[in-house]
Amino acid sequence: MTTSTLDNDNAGPPPIGALTVAGFAKLYNVGRTFVYSELASGRLKAHKAGSRTLILRSEADRWANALPLKEVRS
Numbered sequence: 001m002t003t004s005t006l007d008n009d010n011a012g013p014p015p016i017g018a019l020t021v022a023g024f025a026k027l028y029n030v031g032r033t034f035v036y037s038e039l040a041s042g043r044l045k046a047h048k049a050g051s052r053t054l055i056l057r058s059e060a061d062r063w064a065n066a067l068p069l070k071e072v073r074s
Contacts (some may be wrong), residue, residue, distance in 0.1 A: 012013050016057055017057055018055060019054065019055045019056075019060055028060070028064065046060065
């Protein structure tokens, strides 16, 4: 039996082009209130599609990469 790359468990889910506020919060393990705070401060940008607030995946990645690094004390 052969498996295609679509059946490969290691491939992970397909990339998502945009996230809802709830999806962003779940992905980054933060609360919805925190997401709205980041949006209000301008540190995170979103688009509106009707009543839905959508955060582009590229913007989510930019936001995550801009977070300060945790210093490890030895």
